[in-house]
């Protein structure tokens with residue numbers, strides 16, 4: 001079953017007189033549970049593609065079906081609901097709220113979804129255990145290592161049990177060993193059933209994925225499925 | 227599939243952030259930037275405190291003046307002999323142009339007016355008091371027992387005022403002011419002593435409590451005797467004033483009209499008296515000082531406006547500082563309304579906390595004023611406190627609409643890039 005169906009997706013940025021076609025006609029089908037890596041030169045449109053997939057950005061043209069529903073026509077509130085329930089983001093720079101503890105950061109999506117405190121606590125507790133963060137629950141981001149920060153971010157991205165996990169260079173700010181540890185964590189989540197789309201510019205990491213996309217100038221240059 | 231349910235979420239039926247969570251999140255945001263928060267709270271607090279203290283001052287002045295007038299007696303209607311062309315309060319002019327005297331009988335007749343509760347005739351002159359070889363010139367007031375109630379006189383313990391009824395007009399007794407008592411009797415007990423007043427021998431039956439202050443006659447140097455006795459001492463049967471107390475504040479005008487009618491009838495159809503109401507004078511002062519207080523409060527409220535603008539800027543800085551966070555919240559599923567509420571809640575907290583501490587600060591200031599100037603009742607009026615608090619909250623929230631809206635409208639991709 002197709003989780004994602006993109007056809008003819010376009011996204012252009014206007015900088016003065018010049019136009020940058022960040023996405024120039026993307027057709028792509030991703031099945032539920034797939035593990036897809038995206039590589040490509042800087043500026044090739046990887047992040048823009050991820051933003052469109054995550055409903056953070058609207059394509060100028062083309063259609064996007066997520067779980068068989070045309071999501072480009074949804075209202076802003078409906079899109080927010082889809083982000084809340086179906087999509088998890090992991091960023092290169094972690095994006096943790098500095099004044100909140102690890103546990104509070106993980107609880108944010110639950111808070112925004114209006115989930116009751118008791119259930120919130122139970123789910124955050126479970127996530128902290130699963131991600132080996134129990135000892136760090138009350139620590140703020142600046143008291144955590146890079147690897148721990150990204151684990152908090154991943155716990156937060158998956159706390160709502162999304163169908164789709166979007167990771168934009170999640171190892172970009174980590175050393176090799178920590179980066180591999182984070183990738184193993186994401187792969188374990190994928191093994192658990194989450195569709196994982198991983199943007200990276202490390203070919204070795206990209207090779208982990210069963211399906212590899214290469215982008216160039218806003219187009220899919222290649223699509224290899226092992 | 228980890229995500230068991232494939233149902234598409236319906237945003238209208240989705241639960242939203244609870245109020246408690248919004249407040250808690252806003253609190254962490256406010257506490258996360260203590261300097262910024264302290265600054266807005268301080269600005270708000272100063273604004274509210276300024277309104278509270280300044281209106282306390284203004285209203286204190288109003289109360290002081292009103293209190294001074296009330297000490298003269300409440301619902302007072304004063305009858306003067308002679309017609310005053312302007313109707314103004316000019317005793318010299320009035321007394322000298324007396325066409326027909328006011329008499330004790332006139333006063334008696336006024337009791338028939340339905341709007342009159344009680345009244346006291348008053349004749350005033352100077353005389354000499356002597357006791358134990360000491361001589362002193364005094365202001366002598368001739369009146370009746372009612373004078374005490376009409377003028378709200380306070381007596382010292384063991385004192386009596388003039389006796390009721392006919393005896394009150396003629397009995398050879400005197401009530402003396404506190405200063406007279408001190409100067410004439412020294413440390414001896416005054417009550418029961420016989421004094422000489424002009425060619426009369428009178429017994430002191432009461433002492434007027436020292437009032438220290440007061441508009442009109444200073445009771446500390448006054449000697450009050452029965453009206454007929456005073457008239458015979460002055461060798462005249464005219465009255466200086468009739469002090470009439472109306473039944474209520476609302477009856478003052480009726481009392482005035484009835485008094486005029488009765489006296490006109492008694493004086494051969496001629497309107498040869500002037501009736502003034504204390505209320506009219508008082509109302510003028512009350513209005514004037516009330517307006518002053520409102521003006522001062524209004525000027526102070528401008529500082530609240532300034533505080534509101536400061537809160538707006540602080541919130542704009544907050545939005546700029548937390549752009550990445552706003553982008554993140556959107557990525558995590560926050561709707562525009564959620565973001566707006568979070569920032570408005572934060573602004574409301576700053577304003578509320580600022581207003582509350584400003585109120586306490588203002589009350590402390592008013593208390594300090596009252597401690598240093600005890601005669602001055604510097605209490606902030608309720609309307610001013612309410613207006614200050616409401617204005618603080620309204621400006622704080624109103625000026626935060628723009629920053630909150632700006633935060634809610636941020637493009638999530640752009641916001642996430644700024645980190």
Ligand SMILES: Nc1ncnc2c1ncn2[C@@H]1O[C@H](COP(=O)(O)OP(=O)(O)O)[C@@H](O)[C@H]1O
Pocket residue numbers: 013014015020021022040041042043044045046047048049
């Ligand atoms: N907000 C933007 N404004 C203008 N140009 C943009 C913006 N975002 C992306 N671009 C341009 O679009 C192209 C694709 O960017 P991006 O998707 O970030 O590439 P990648 O993530 O592959 O490095 C680049 O040329 C970039 O400069």
Ligand SMILES: [Mg+2]
Pocket residue numbers: 046047048
């Ligand atoms: Mg990128």
